Amino acid sequence: MSHLSDQDPELFKTLEREINREESTLELIASENFTSQAVMEMAGSVMTNKYAEGYPGKRYYGGCDFVDEAENLARNRLGELFGAEYTNVQPHSGSQANMAALMTFIKPGDTVMGLDLSHGGHLTHGSSVNFSGQLYNFISYHVSKETGRVNFEEVARLAKEHQPKLIICGGSAYPRFIEFEQFKEIADSINAFLMADIAHPSGLVAAGLHPTPIPYCDVVTSTTHKTLRGPRGGIIMMGKDFENPWGKIAPKSGRVKRVSELIDSTVMPGIQGGPLMHIIAAKAVAFGEALQPEFKIYAKNIIQNAQTMADEFLKLDYQLVSGGTDTHVLLIDLSNKNITGKAAEYSLGKAGITVNKNMVPFDERSPFVTSGIRVGTPAITTRGMGNSEIRQIVHWIDEAISDPENEVELALIKSNVSELCSNFPIYVH
Ligand SMILES: Cc1ncc(COP(=O)(O)O)c(C=O)c1O
Structure with a gap:
């Protein structure tokens, strides 16, 4: 038993649920990452x-x-x-x-x-x-x-x-x-x-x-x-x-x-x-x-993963603002996909894939609805995911966006996501 679980079981359970969420879902929010255990x-x-x-x-x-x-x-x-x-x-x-x-x-x-x-x-x-x-x-x-x-x-x-x-x-x-x-x-x-x-x-x-x-x-x-x-x-x-x-x-x-x-x-x-x-x-x-040499490799992988992701999205006829990426972030304009950023964020959430809705340049929708989503690779790269996982993830995203109200399909993706994540644990317990 930890001090927290002894003293405050209610918050301990909340913490456990957050740990489970981070471990079992795909974090594609471009501004998030997983710090090392030493940092924590x-x-x-x-x-x-x-x-x-x-x-x-x-x-x-x-x-x-x-x-x-x-x-x-x-x-x-x-x-x-x-x-x-x-x-x-x-x-x-x-x-x-x-x-x-x-x-x-x-x-x-x-x-x-x-x-x-x-x-x-x-x-x-x-x-x-x-x-x-x-x-x-x-x-x-x-x-x-x-x-x-x-x-x-x-x-x-x-x-x-x-x-x-x-x-x-x-x-x-x-x-x-x-x-x-x-x-x-x-x-x-x-x-x-x-x-x-x-x-x-x-x-x-x-x-x-x-x-x-x-x-x-x-x-x-x-x-x-x-x-x-x-x-x-x-x-x-x-x-x-x-x-x-x-x-x-x-x-x-x-x-x-x-x-x-x-x-x-x-x-x-x-x-x-x-x-x-x-x-x-x-x-x-x-x-x-x-400052360690491994960090350079990590950063290189972040960009490579983002570029693989961009290529895969382009193959599936997604519109990327600026046509691609040089960095860790992709801004996807969903105008040709018959779905708002808000609805995409919601359905992807049900599929265990976390992204954020985002306005795209010249967006006619409000910031609460938006026409796009922003995705990024820093967090999944920290988990060790690479090209083949990225391709799979893009296909799951496409399935969820193409049929956003299909609860059965979203639940199936979620279970596949969870299985993938279990092969790439973030923290050793
Ligand atoms: C470009 C830029 N500047 C500043 C910030 C603000 O950082 P914080 O959320 O730590 O206040 C962010 C956060 O998303 C950002 O993207």
Whole structure:
């Protein structure tokens, strides 16, 4: 019996059901992954007990020797992984990382550009229901209808017209490499800051399989729990620290501060209090894993699996936004399949296959219904699945989407999915 089962059988049962769900179904949500047991051991450790407001060596609390060690390891390993001179591992989430980066580089009311949410952007890139859209004057750019890739003619035109102080590149449902170099050219032409949000492909960037934003961007944010396969959280990096860049950040008072100091103080005390030391230590464990040669093989397999999946879907006449993928994610437009994203998500759920409905560029349906689904390969690749499993999975998806109300068929797929999953256990019990 575990402590939890003894003390709180009700929640223990809930946990058991979640373990069973993760083990016995196919996780195709592109933003999810399965961390290692070592990462979970650290995330579930006594480090959760420690208050450590501040940064290593400069805390507001005593007793921080060992959490300092953990945070320094996290920062150093992260810097090594991405070639970044400055790292901050304290943001509780990707959204907090974005908030801290925006609040450091620009002021409320300033103009910013980001990829439209329905074209693959993220809530924190200017959605009106998010702090970003409420605090700043966001101008959205889009992908082109023909290519499904960022429309750089539009980006250049909007940049010239609106003179944003900052441009964000990256997003949540963009299947192609983020074009850092092209964004940099446009940002430079109007003397704007360039921020990359690599929440999705950061594991691929770390493995050297996706271009790196570091030489092009003033600031880079990411989550740690997607392709990077760490605990849930956020990070902020800069390739090079710099001082009061081009006079764009006015010092509030006294000496001119380095941007690293400004970011640190925006994270804490600006928007967060005590850091989650158990999560920061678990990030250090995950960054250590990502530095190993096996992680490169893992990242390579993620992309190969996504490309096999794309080929298989194309053979079955599915429309992929941008025609395919360079990364771990596919955005499937279901308009020619007589089903909405919402209905597809529901039926696939009944078949033991977890995906999320997703708007596709130029979608006429609402975000609650959508015309598409987003699928990704990081989690099933962690389980060790490869080409033949991917092909089988695509055929199951097609069967479920082609006959979404056939309960018998969906139940049959679910049992086949469960059998497949039992051959690829996630955790050794
Ligand atoms: C591009 C991008 N940025 C930021 C985030 C926010 O991360 P979090 O959910 O940890 O706040 C996400 C999460 O999906 C994302 O895809």
